[in-house]
Amino acid sequence: MSWKDPLMQAPFLELRGINKSFGAVQVLRDVAMSVRAGEVTALVGDNGAGKSTLVKCVGGIHPMDSGEMFINGSEVHVHSPREAAQLGIEIVYQDLALCDNLDIVQNMFLGRERTSGWVLNEPEMEQLARKTLDSLAVRTVSTVRQPVSSLSGGQRQTVAIAKAVLWNSKLVILDEPTAALGVAQTAQVLELVRALADNGLAVVLISHNMNDVFAVSDRIAALYLGQMVAQVKTTDVTHAQVVELITSGKSEGQQA
Amino acid sequence: MNEWLASIRKGNLGALPAVAGLIVLCVVFSVMRPVFFTAGNFANLFTQAAQVSLIAMGLVFVLLLGEIDLSAGFTSGVCAAVLAVTMDQQGFPWYVSMGLAIVTGSVIGLVLGFLVAKAGIPSFVVTLAAFLAFQGVVLLVVKAGNIVPIRDPIIIAVATKNLTPLLGWVFFGIAVVGYAAVQVRSTISRRKQGVTADSWNTVLLRVGAVAVLLGIMVAVLNQERSRNALIVSLKGVPIVVPVIAFFLVLGTFLLGRTAYGRHLYAVGGNSEASRRAGINVDWIRMSAFVICSTMAAVGGIVAASRNASVDPNTGGSNVLLYAVGAAVIGGTSLFGGKGRVLDAVLGGLVVAVIDNGMGLMGYTAGVKYVVTGTVLLLAASVDALSRKRASVST
Ligand SMILES: Nc1ncnc2c1ncn2[C@@H]1O[C@H](COP(=O)(O)OP(=O)(O)O)[C@@H](O)[C@H]1O
Ligand SMILES: [Mg+2]
Numbered sequence: 001m002s003w004k005d006p007l008m009q010a011p012f013l014e015l016r017g018i019n020k021s022f023g024a025v026q027v028l029r030d031v032a033m034s035v036r037a038g039e040v041t042a043l044v045g046d047n048g049a050g051k052s053t054l055v056k057c058v059g060g061i062h063p064m065d066s067g068e069m070f071i072n073g074s075e076v077h078v079h080s081p082r083e084a085a086q087l088g089i090e091i092v093y094q095d096l097a098l099c100d101n102l103d104i105v106q107n108m109f110l111g112r113e114r115t116s117g118w119v120l121n122e123p124e125m126e127q128l129a130r131k132t133l134d135s136l137a138v139r140t141v142s143t144v145r146q147p148v149s150s151l152s153g154g155q156r157q158t159v160a161i162a163k164a165v166l167w168n169s170k171l172v173i174l175d176e177p178t179a180a181l182g183v184a185q186t187a188q189v190l191e192l193v194r195a196l197a198d199n200g201l202a203v204v205l206i207s208h209n210m211n212d213v214f215a216v217s218d219r220i221a222a223l224y225l226g227q228m229v230a231q232v233k234t235t236d237v238t239h240a241q242v243v244e245l246i247t248s249g250k251s252e253g254q255q256a
Numbered sequence: 257m258n259e260w261l262a263s264i265r266k267g268n269l270g271a272l273p274a275v276a277g278l279i280v281l282c283v284v285f286s287v288m289r290p291v292f293f294t295a296g297n298f299a300n301l302f303t304q305a306a307q308v309s310l311i312a313m314g315l316v317f318v319l320l321l322g323e324i325d326l327s328a329g330f331t332s333g334v335c336a337a338v339l340a341v342t343m344d345q346q347g348f349p350w351y352v353s354m355g356l357a358i359v360t361g362s363v364i365g366l367v368l369g370f371l372v373a374k375a376g377i378p379s380f381v382v383t384l385a386a387f388l389a390f391q392g393v394v395l396l397v398v399k400a401g402n403i404v405p406i407r408d409p410i411i412i413a414v415a416t417k418n419l420t421p422l423l424g425w426v427f428f429g430i431a432v433v434g435y436a437a438v439q440v441r442s443t444i445s446r447r448k449q450g451v452t453a454d455s456w457n458t459v460l461l462r463v464g465a466v467a468v469l470l471g472i473m474v475a476v477l478n479q480e481r482s483r484n485a486l487i488v489s490l491k492g493v494p495i496v497v498p499v500i501a502f503f504l505v506l507g508t509f510l511l512g513r514t515a516y517g518r519h520l521y522a523v524g525g526n527s528e529a530s531r532r533a534g535i536n537v538d539w540i541r542m543s544a545f546v547i548c549s550t551m552a553a554v555g556g557i558v559a560a561s562r563n564a565s566v567d568p569n570t571g572g573s574n575v576l577l578y579a580v581g582a583a584v585i586g587g588t589s590l591f592g593g594k595g596r597v598l599d600a601v602l603g604g605l606v607v608a609v610i611d612n613g614m615g616l617m618g619y620t621a622g623v624k625y626v627v628t629g630t631v632l633l634l635a636a637s638v639d640a641l642s643r644k645r646a647s648v649s650t
Binding site for chain 1: 445499501513514522525531532534
């Protein structure tokens with residue numbers, strides 16, 4: 001496990017003072033967070049802490065009420081998923097957001113189809129999809145023309161991840177990618193997550209599973225009731241301390 | 257071939273039920289009433305199926321989104337009335353009236369689509385209201401008890417005249433060569449890129465099958481159908497056939513080969529995922545309604561041409577249900593995300609064959625409706641069951 005000295009490198013993504021309410025319910029309070037390239041940042045927090053909401057704000061799904069967002073030090077404003085994608089931000093959503101009636105290639109290129117003139121360039125898309133899946137060392141899908149409805153949970157997760165890395169993305173955010181997976185599939189996905197960071201991408205991994213978090217992450221950011229209560233190096237904390245942060249929002253041995 | 261069988265087992269039946277149904281129905285009616293199996297009746301089938309198939313083609317776009325347009329029948333009535341009244345009472349030339357009728361359809365679709373996509377009213381309610389309102393509009397435009405005649409020879413020709421036999425073969429040649437060219441080009445480019453491609457045998461088989469099928473069709477339609485050919489000759493492919501073929505090719509291209517078509521399927525499959533993929537879901541919804549109502553206008557023009565008149569019931573009674581039935585019988589899912597424009601044509605033919613065959617057998621309209629309703633229910637059950645099967649097999 002290697003991470004570069006944080007002082008040497010400005011964060012790829014920096015969030016400051018993010019607030020978000022749904023009606024009367026304030027889900028995010030003054031959230032700050034930074035994510036570095038080449039690292040896996042684990043975002044932890046109890047159910048309902050606001051993790052998915054934070055991710056959707058970054059991805060342009062929900063507008064944030066207030067707050068600032070910086071990419072490589074310059075301020076950006078994201079109003080739609082397309083704008084997020086243009087900044088190199090790709091999100092693998094908790095519910096995967098795949099279209100069951102479309103095949104793997106069609107899903108991977110959804111909304112960003114390759115065309116020549118008016119006509120879809122199917123061979124090119126199929127080839128690129130194949131290449132991306134191969135580069136992720138995915139051997140589990142036999143044909144990329146399979147409809148997504150015929151895939152297993154692990155295969156769907158892989159397709160969703162492949163969809164995110166297809167685009168020269170710089171930041172990949174994965175929302176509980178292993179929640180519905182078995183042991184072997186979980187290991188495979190975690191390996192993939194680590195590989196993304198080792199290839200120089202900034203990665204945010206949302207997970208409930210402490211083993212997963214300690215297995216792959218370089219840093220841990222903890223949300224508690226919509227507030228960012230800690231951002232620490234993984235090597236500086238113990239399982240018990242992180243669990244305490246998640247459940248009570250504070251920890252004895254924590255050096256904020 | 258094996259892949260095809262496997263996908264059928266998974267509940268992906270495609271055009272199979274409609275084609276099988278067509279063959280069975282044709283055999284049964286031909287045995288019971290030999291007159292069914294004549295060139296004259298064969299030509300009738302196409303003109304009978306035309307209006308319903310054209311409306312059903314547009315409905316496929318709306319059904320793909322999991323929405324419905326119950327007003328498509330009377331939309332075609334309103335547009336037919338616009339055509340007839342502007343020609344008969346304003347004396348507009350046929351092309352101006354036809355343009356007005358089609359624009360009327362598009363505007364209706366825009367309004368329906370806006371109410372569904374932007375105002376968020378369920379399409380069932382919006383189009384049920386429109387169904388009632390348009391019925392009234394036709395009554396107001398045509399005036400109750402009236403019939404507006406259509407005299408323009410060009411409009412009349414659309415649904416009642418035929419191509420010369422030679423022109424029929426020219427169209428046949430264009431269709432087969434065009435289809436072969438598309439197939440060969442796509443196979444070559446897929447091979448060059450090294451991705452999955454059909455074998456040349458499969459391509460040859462497909463092109464051959466299309467050529468034989470169309471060839472038989474043109475040959476039969478080119479036969480003399482007149483009882484007394486010396487007085488008036490009646491032969492050739494009905495003009496509506498190339499009209500339907502045009503929209504079939506256009507719609508198939510749009511759905512299968514363009515990003516727009518891909519997005520339509522995506523929104524029908526998972527609209528939230530489509531939104532997150534950056535697709536403008538509202539725009540896709542509105543456009544589907546515009547296409548649907550515009551095709552309804554085309555259907556209305558064909559209906560007006562066939563009857564040489566428009567009355568308050570044009571596009572009414574069973575037209576809409578037959579059109580929805582045609583799409584579903586052809587294999588388009590009522591749950592959204594699955595369907596093709598070809599379904600509308602195949603299903604339209606099934607509906608026309610039932611209507612025509614049972615008419616020849618002397619059954620009353622009552623029996624015909626009951627049978628058609630049963631067939632629609634059967635098709636919807638196949639749809640629901642195959643969907644269940646597909647979700648179980650994951
Ligand atoms: N679209 C929404 N509308 C209203 N409330 C929402 C919406 N999305 C999330 N919430 C609420 O926001 C809170 C945080 O949810 P979420 O971000 O999904 O938490 P987490 O992903 O950390 O489990 C929850 O109380 C949830 O009910
Ligand atoms: Mg969540």
